[in-house]
Amino acid sequence: MARIASEEMKQRLKVYFIMGSVNCKKPPLEALTEAIDGGITLFQFREKGSGALVGEQKYELAKQLQAICQKRGIPFIVNDDVELALAIDADGVHIGQDDEDARIVREKIGDKILGVSAHNLEEAQAAVAAGADYIGVGPIYPTKSKADAKQAQGPGIIRLLRDHGIAIPIVGIGGITAENAGEVMSAGADGVSVISAIASASSPLLATKQLAQAVFNNE
Ligand SMILES: Cc1ncc(COP(=O)(O)OP(=O)(O)O)c(N)n1
Ligand SMILES: Cc1nc(C(=O)O)sc1CCOP(=O)(O)O
Numbered sequence: 001m002a003r004i005a006s007e008e009m010k011q012r013l014k015v016y017f018i019m020g021s022v023n024c025k026k027p028p029l030e031a032l033t034e035a036i037d038g039g040i041t042l043f044q045f046r047e048k049g050s051g052a053l054v055g056e057q058k059y060e061l062a063k064q065l066q067a068i069c070q071k072r073g074i075p076f077i078v079n080d081d082v083e084l085a086l087a088i089d090a091d092g093v094h095i096g097q098d099d100e101d102a103r104i105v106r107e108k109i110g111d112k113i114l115g116v117s118a119h120n121l122e123e124a125q126a127a128v129a130a131g132a133d134y135i136g137v138g139p140i141y142p143t144k145s146k147a148d149a150k151q152a153q154g155p156g157i158i159r160l161l162r163d164h165g166i167a168i169p170i171v172g173i174g175g176i177t178a179e180n181a182g183e184v185m186s187a188g189a190d191g192v193s194v195i196s197a198i199a200s201a202s203s204p205l206l207a208t209k210q211l212a213q214a215v216f217n218n219e
């Protein structure tokens, strides 16, 4: 298997849903199925926060969510847990600045998708040098879904990265909704990644459709 092409990665990032069992209003398998029906293009399993599953239970949920993604052709990314990603043969891994070093992760996962969080130009340049397939830039807006999130930067951080030559695929993250997704795209993002805009909605199906519409109207 070869590394994902940049253009394909950009398409995959359009509507990127991130979820773990602690995030959803509905049972996780139901929430993911509705999100896929609504038009998500990529999924990240992020089993994190108070009450998150560990060990065998985490592994089993990952396998069940992965099976849904595989059936529907949606790539399955694992947050933080490189060993889990390798154990279940996930499509990729997302890591942040406080996780394992991106160069080492690239060596471990070979051609699988590697996403890296970046909050400024230096981190973005380092992620490119380490072989990231995309960077997640945030928080764009205030978020309640990540306890240790940094201060919101606004969409201008994405424009700044583009203006300084960061050409790899970029996805915005943090407080993104159907109402503000357009300005994230207009700033130069290839897509938006969300937890609560879909997972906390009473209808993940409708919420995803609204988000996708906002994204594709502002490409
Ligand atoms: C697409 C995307 N972007 C950023 C993050 C955040 O990663 P990280 O900084 O490692 O924080 P945690 O998600 O691990 O709490 C992400 N998960 N996905
Ligand atoms: C997982 C995550 N990472 C962030 C970062 O800034 O790197 S913000 C965030 C939480 C995103 O959740 P919501 O869409 O509910 O705001």
Ligand SMILES: [Mg+2]
Residues within 6 Å of the ligand: 079, 080, 094, 095, 096, 097, 099
């Ligand atoms: Mg992390």
